[in-house]
Amino acid sequence: MPSQLQAESDQSYMGFASRLDPANLPEGILQAAVNVRLERGIAQPRKGCQRLTSATLNALTMVGSGLWVDSLGRDNLVMVFTDRLYLYRPQQGLDPSTGTFYPEATILVGTFPTGRTIAAGGVVDCVQALNKLIIFRGQYDALELSATLSNSAIQTGQSGLVTVTTSGPHGYVTGNEVTVRYSTHDNGHSAVDGNYIITVTSPTQFTFTFTNNTPNNFPASQPSNIYLVQRGKPPLIWDSVANTITVASQRYIPPSSGTALTYITESIPPGDFGFYFQNRLVVKYSNQRIVVSDILEFSFDVQFNNFLINQGGNDSIVGILPWIEDQFLVFMRNSIYVAYVETTSFIQGAAPGAQSSVTVVTTELGCLARRTIVNAGQFVFFLSAKGVHLLTPQLDLKVIGNTMPLSEPISDKFQALNFSAAQGSVGVYYNNRLYVAIPIGASKNNNIFIYNTLNKAWESNDTYPDGLYLDNLIAASYQNEKRLFVLTNFIGNLDQYGGVFLTEQREDGDFFKDGNGVVLPFSFPANLNEGGQINSINSFVRTREFTMKSLSEKRFSRGEFQFNNIQNDIVGIDANLHDPDAFETLMGYQFSGTSDGTLRPRIASRGSSIDFVVGFTSGRPALKGITVYGITADRPMISQE
Numbered sequence: 012m013p014s015q016l017q018a019e020s021d022q023s024y025m026g027f028a029s030r031l032d033p034a035n036l037p038e039g040i041l042q043a044a045v046n047v048r049l050e051r052g053i054a055q056p057r058k059g060c061q062r063l064t065s066a067t068l069n070a071l072t073m074v075g076s077g078l079w080v081d082s083l084g085r086d087n088l089v090m091v092f093t094d095r096l097y098l099y100r101p102q103q104g105l106d107p108s109t110g111t112f113y114p115e116a117t118i119l120v121g122t123f124p125t126g127r128t129i130a131a132g133g134v135v136d137c138v139q140a141l142n143k144l145i146i147f148r149g150q151y152d153a154l155e156l157s158a159t160l161s162n163s164a165i166q167t168g169q170s171g172l173v174t175v176t177t178s179g180p181h182g183y184v185t186g187n188e189v190t191v192r193y194s195t196h197d198n199g200h201s202a203v204d205g206n207y208i209i210t211v212t213s214p215t216q217f218t219f220t221f222t223n224n225t226p227n228n229f230p231a232s233q234p235s236n237i238y239l240v241q242r243g244k245p246p247l248i249w250d251s252v253a254n255t256i257t258v259a260s261q262r263y264i265p266p267s268s269g270t271a272l273t274y275i276t277e278s279i280p281p282g283d284f285g286f287y288f289q290n291r292l293v294v295k296y297s298n299q300r301i302v303v304s305d306i307l308e309f310s311f312d313v314q315f316n317n318f319l320i321n322q323g324g325n326d327s328i329v330g331i332l333p334w335i336e337d338q339f340l341v342f343m344r345n346s347i348y349v350a351y352v353e354t355t356s357f358i359q360g361a362a363p364g365a366q367s368s369v370t371v372v373t374t375e376l377g378c379l380a381r382r383t384i385v386n387a388g389q390f391v392f393f394l395s396a397k398g399v400h401l402l403t404p405q406l407d408l409k410v411i412g413n414t415m416p417l418s419e420p421i422s423d424k425f426q427a428l429n430f431s432a433a434q435g436s437v438g439v440y441y442n443n444r445l446y447v448a449i450p451i452g453a454s455k456n457n458n459i460f461i462y463n464t465l466n467k468a469w470e471s472n473d474t475y476p477d478g479l480y481l482d483n484l485i486a487a488s489y490q491n492e493k494r495l496f497v498l499t500n501f502i503g504n505l506d507q508y509g510g511v512f513l514t515e516q517r518e519d520g521d522f523f524k525d526g527n528g529v530v531l532p533f534s535f536p537a538n539l540n541e542g543g544q545i546n547s548i549n550s551f552v553r554t555r556e557f558t559m560k561s562l563s564e565k566r567f568s569r570g571e572f573q574f575n576n577i578q579n580d581i582v583g584i585d586a587n588l589h590d591p592d593a594f595e596t597l598m599g600y601q602f603s604g605t606s607d608g609t610l611r612p613r614i615a616s617r618g619s620s621i622d623f624v625v626g627f628t629s630g631r632p633a634l635k636g637i638t639v640y641g642i643t644a645d646r647p648m649i650s651q652e
Contacts, residue, residue, distance in 0.1 A: 016568070019557045020638040023052025026468020027552075028420035034589075034620055036555035042622065044471045046550040049463065053575065054625075055633035056550035057473060059517035060497060062524070064099060064117060064510030071095075073501040073509055074129045076483045077137030079144055081251070085113075086487035088496060088511055089137050091146060094128050096120040096249060096256060099511050101496075103488040112490050121256045123247055126186065126208035131502075136284035140292050141307065144249040145259075147282050150297055151190070151243035156181055158191075158240045160203070160232040162221070170222040173203065173232075177240060180214045189217070189242050190261045202229055203238075204262040206245050243281040259309070278309050284381060288333045289352065298327035301341070303352060318350050318369050330381030332391060340402075342378035342393060346371065347402075375414055376400060380436035382483070383447060387440040387464065392417070392447075394436050398425045399447055399462070417462065421469050424460065427451045439484040441495045444470065448481035456481035476523045476546040478507055489513060518631060520545040550627040556589060556620040557639045564590075567614040567621050567641040572634065574610070576602040580630030584610065588618035597623075602632065614639075 020038075026049065027041040036042070039052070046057050068090075075091040085104060090097040097119055102112040129135050134149035156177040165171040175191065183189060192204045207219035223229045245259040259278040279285070280302065282294035292304040294311070302317045304310060320328065320341055332340045334349065341348040351368045376395045378384060383394035391402040398418035418425055429450040436456060438447045443465050448456040457480060459473040475481065475497075483498040494513060501509030508524040523546050559565060572584060584597040597612035614621070621641075625634055 016640055016642055017559050018638050018640050019559050020636060021554060022636045024049050024054045024552070024634070025052065025466040026420075026463060026470055027472075028469070030420055030423045033622060034556040034558050038555075040468065041552050041554055042556075043551070043553040044469075045552075046473050046548050047471050047552055047627075049466060049470050053633045053635050054552050055575075056548060056627040056631050057471070058515040058631070059519060059521040059545070059548055060475070060479075060512040060514045061516040061522050062508065062510060062512050063101065063115060066505075066508060066524075068097070068117075068501050068510065069505045069508060070503060071501050072131050072503040074131055074133060075135035075137060075146075076485070076498045076500075077139075077144075078485055078487060079137075079139055079251075082142075087118075088485060088487060088498065089144065090498070090510075091129065091135055091137060092501070093131065095122040096144075096146070101487065101489045101494075101511075101513075103490060105491075120249060121254065123256055124258055127188070127244070127247060127258055129244075134283050138285050138287060138292075140285075140287040141309070142251055144251065145279060145285060145292070146247040146249070147284050147294070148244035148246060149281060150283050150295065151241050151281050153297070154182070155239055155241045157194075158238045159234055159236065160191075160238055162229075162232050164231045165221060165223045165229040167223055167226060167228055170220055171229075172218055173221045174212075174216060174218050175209075175238070175240060177215050177217075181211075181217065181240070181242075183209060183211050183217055183242060185209065185211045187211075187242055188244050189219070189240055190245070191219075192239050192261070194237050194239050202227070206243070206258060206261040245281050246279045246285075248279070279304070280311055280313055284330070286331060286333065288339055289337060291352070293331060293339065295328050295331070301328065301331065301350070318367075320348055320350075320369055321346060326377070329378040330384045330393075332384050332386055340372070340384075340391065341369070342381070342384055344379075345377040346374040347377065348372060372402075379430075379433045381434075382437040385438040385440050385445060387445065392438060392440070392445050392462075394433070394438070394447060394449070396430075398422055399445075399460075418460070418469070421460065421472075424451070424458075424472065425449070429453060435482070437481065437484050439486055439495065441484075441486045441493070446484055446495070448484055453480075459484075474549065476521055479512065479521065479523045517545075520547045522546075547629075552625050552634065554623045554625075554637060556622045558620040559641060559643055561643055562619055563643055564617060564619055565641040565643050566617050567639060569611055569613050569615075569640050570597070570623065571638040571640075572610045572612075572623075572625065573636045574602070574608050575633040575635060576604075576608050577630060577632075578602060578604060580632040581628040582610075582632055583626040583628050584612060585624040585626070586614060586616070587622050587624070588616050589621070590619040591617075593618065599628070601629075607635075614641075 023039050025039045027044040033042045047054050048057050072093045077089040079087040079089050087098040087100045100116045102115050104113045106113050136147040138145050158175050158177045161174040188206055189209050190206045202225045209217040209219045211217045245261050249256050282296055285294040290306045294302050296302045299322045300317055300319050302311050302313050326343045326345050328343055330342045334340050337352045338349050341350050349370050378393045380394050385392045398416035401417045432450040432454045436449045445462040446459050448459045450456050451458045461470045463470040480499050482500045485496045497512040499509040522544055581601045583599045586595045586597050
């Protein structure tokens with residue numbers, strides 16, 4: 012005889028785990044959650060994003076972005092293009108004269124100096140330090156050549172052509188930026204030290220124009236004078252006070268003491284990225300070396316104020332994160348280290364102390380993408396080749412890496428990661444959630460995976476319209492609160508929209524790009540808003556398999572689906588039965604009221620287990636819980652003979 016009617020329920024939803032066996036998932040854990048938010052145990056579609064920038068910049072090519080805080084404390088989103096710099100200032104702060112928010116603004120800061128450009132796909136990073144914005148454009152080439160100069164005497168205030176002959180083939184092309192420095196810092200010739208746009212005349216020769224701005228005449232070069240040349244793009248510096256964009260000077264000056272080959276720069280050397288830490292600028296100078304500036308200065312001793320990390324292991328520095336006290340974490344491709352900067356005094360121009368050191372954290376894993384290194388209180392998240400990892404501090408203030416990735420419950424999602432584009436992945440911590448944007452089957456970031464630190468589970472896999480790539484995620488002020496922004500790079504195509512997008516803003520979908528309106532005739536439901544600019548959001552959840560705590564065959568009779576809803580919300584409910592496998596569309600329903608509603612579709616199918624896909628077709632109905640009813644048989648309902 013069949014047993015009595017049984018019921019199994021999910022009363023709240025805490026996260027999803029796509030890799031695990033759906034029949035063994037605990038209560039409240041979903042198989043899949045796409046474009047949803049799990050707040051207070053309720054599953055609801057995410058809100059859509061709102062495009063804030065106009066289409067006027069579509070013809071330009073954007074190569075990077077960042078955050079700038081101005082002198083009034085307002086957040087500005089930095090947009091770096093191939094040859095110019097823009098700021099986007101969201102609405103924020105109240106104007107006392109009107110009582111309204113200061114309006115948004117898109118501001119052209121200025122164009123870059125002649126010849127100083129950034130190629131699409133090139134290295135770019137922004138950091139704010141000493142009220143200046145530093146734009147890094149990549150490190151020096153490894154090849155450094157000795158060379159001789161040939162030029163006539165150049166009078167003060169005059170310009171002249173200088174010919175450089177290198178000791179071997181240089182491999183440069185016309186338009187490259189090359190740093191020239193005199194190796195012994197002779198008083199007469201060190202004036203030529205600097206970075207120049209060159210014209211190549213042969214495999215071992217190139218020329219540049221030198222303008223003598225010194226009070227002394229620049230003498231004709233002697234064949235015995237030996238110079239060093241190296242290709243590299245010095246950082247660009249935006250002075251927010253003078254409102255100028257200049258190239259970081261690469262002139263070298265002798266130290267007050269020491270050997271002749273010891274030198275400091277007058278400004279920031281080329282690097283892949285940098286950050287401001289303990290009143291010092293820290294720069295990735297090469298794949299295994301970072302250099303540290305003087306306190307409150309942009310001057311560097313690149314020979315002595317540096318950290319050489321894991322040389323000889325063919326490992327490379329990926330990113331750096333300020334940590335505790337005078338320490339920072341150095342993430343390499345295959346390992347992680349802690350660097351300590353001893354500050355013996357806070358005298359301006361003082362070098363780091365002799366007790367500065369580098370110690371290893373782990374050689375079991377490393378980091379794939381610099382911008383996925385995210386600090387959230389005492390925890391550090393980052394993306395490795397195995398997925399998202401978490402570093403946790405111990406009582407001795409060291410960090411220990413857990414070899415089990417934090418993303419293990421959804422590791423099947425990360426198996427589709429495009430490793431050739433993974434270095435562009437980006438993460439941010441916002442609203443008690445870790446957002447990690449990665450490329451899945453694409454060359455740019457097109458998926459966001461969200462980890463809810465309150466629920467201690469993965470919450471959602473967010474997707475966006477084709478073309479709305481997640482090139483950067485930045486938490487910044489909007490009106491009177493912190494909000495999350497998506498930045499999509501402009502690619503120079505009038506039909507491809509880029510710019511700044513405010514997330515979690517619209518009830519009706521993602522506002523991505525201009526549309527052509529709805530073509531008549533059309534069928535409901537259809538969006539008529541803003542000329543067809545709204546992209547609907549594909550939002551759904553798939554539950555665990557309900558087994559009634561038994562693998563035996565069951566007759567499922569009906570389900571109960573409890574919602575919070577508003578008028579005209581539409582949901583669709585499908586059932587997946589297992590052993591035997593079958594699919595059944597249970598119902599599609601449009602709510603007519605504004606109160607809570609419970610849907611009770613009939614199932615009347617058999618199987619050992621069942622799961623449900625709840626699709627949020629229109630509006631933002633909230634799923635509170637599911638109960639499924641069924642009868643477990645004490646013997647097979649159909650003969651197996």
